[in-house]
Amino acid sequence: MTYPNPRLAAYRPGTGLDDQLAALGYACIHGWPDQRPITPALVRSRLRPPSKAAALTLLATVHTTGGELIAAAALRHSAAPGGTGRLWGPLVHPAHQRRGLGTRLLHTLAEPIAAFPGTAATAEIPAQRTAAGAFFTRHHWQPTAGATLLKATLPLPAAPPANPAMVALRAPRPGEDLTEPLGQLYAAARPEEPAPAATGAWDRWRSDERYTPHCLTLAHDSTGCLLAAALVYPLAHTTPGEPAEALLGDLLLRPPLTPDRLDTGRQAAAHAVAAAHRLGAATARAVIPDHHQPVADCLTALGFTTTAPIGYWHAPTAARARNADE
Structure with missing residues (x-):
């Protein structure tokens, strides 16, 4: 299957895209230790700028020709200058994984990440998701201090x-x-x-x-x-x-x-x-x-x-x- 190039734009909350991102996020975590409710409200809480002074979140998306959202990644700035911003994703629908979409999304965000005013880190990745860790390692991201899911x-x-x-x-x-x-x-x-x-x-x-x-x-x-x-x-x-x-x-x-x-x-x-x-x-x-x-x-x-x-x-x-x- 041939996929279109990712589209990069500033994230705008309160659109129909929030519903699609929620459905995609839930499909990606279903069956994993971090499975939890994913709603449009949660999407907005994750992707809205964390402060009035922060720059808008950048969102890269891939849709099928029929308009279905099948992959996405977002880069959100930190709440304070010099702090840690977050890369949310890449999220790729299970039916479309292992076809290079995650790499294409990461490459789409490469320039904004390189120009990031501070540190950029991934969102939480459970240790059981070994493929995700291998993905970031392969793209030269470095493991850092961890956390515990309770x-x-x-x-x-x-x-x-x-x-x-x-x-x-x-x-x-x-x-x-x-x-x-x-x-x-x-x-x-x-x-x-x-x-x-x-x-x-x-x-x-x-x-x-x-x-x-x-x-x-x-x-x-x-x-x-x-x-x-x-x-x-x-x-x-x-x-x-x-x-x-x-x-x-x-x-x-x-x-x-x-x-x-x-x-x-x-x-x-x-x-x-x-x-x-x-x-x-x-x-x-x-x-x-x-x-x-x-x-x-x-x-x-x-x-x-x-x-x-x-x-x-x-x-x-x-x-x-x-x-x-x-």
Whole structure:
């Protein structure tokens, strides 16, 4: 079968393409450890620019002559200058795999990747997807620090320990501006990330269309200091048999990570996940970077179990790619 050349354009959310991308994404992950609901809302959350200042996401697509979307890849800029952007895909429908479409998509995005203002990395790739790892290695991408995919069936089987004294759990108040307190917590919990990632965290979280204030839990001490925050995105799916999901998008813990602080983190996570369960979520999942082991321990204590190791690959520098091809 002869395929047309990929088309490259800026991604525009809210079009019929979102539905096609959702269907393609679900076809590609079905049967793998990262199988989960893929909806147009999830597509938009992944491909929209992560901040107002970020450049538009570039999307490369391949359609059949009949108009069916069979392959796609997207390059999204980071939330802050110098941060890590994401390559989503290449996604190739199972009926059209092993015919060079993934390579053609990657070549279509080669120039934007080479000109990327920061680091470009793949999205999450479960270790079981060995062909995906081999694909990126063959194109001179380099493996980098990994993560762990954790899942749980809801309601959570483990009851959290008693809440430490003088700690209050709550959802955001109507109209509340959390830019400063959440930014301070984010900076303390994620010191390795660029400062704009912390200052923009509140806008980034609430601008995601999956966001609901009921599924954001804030934990304060008696002075009003924000000690922890657990963000969960509930997501339903129209595919029969695919359970609605509670995605733990982030769990921030303010250092020092004492036993009481970890208890607070568990309480916040359990509170946010329970809110998503009341909205219909039947499963919960989280992807926790390997260097955030205390967060993974909090979830394991709540009944989450390890489903798969997750890998990432970083794009090669122009010089390294040129030398590898010589």
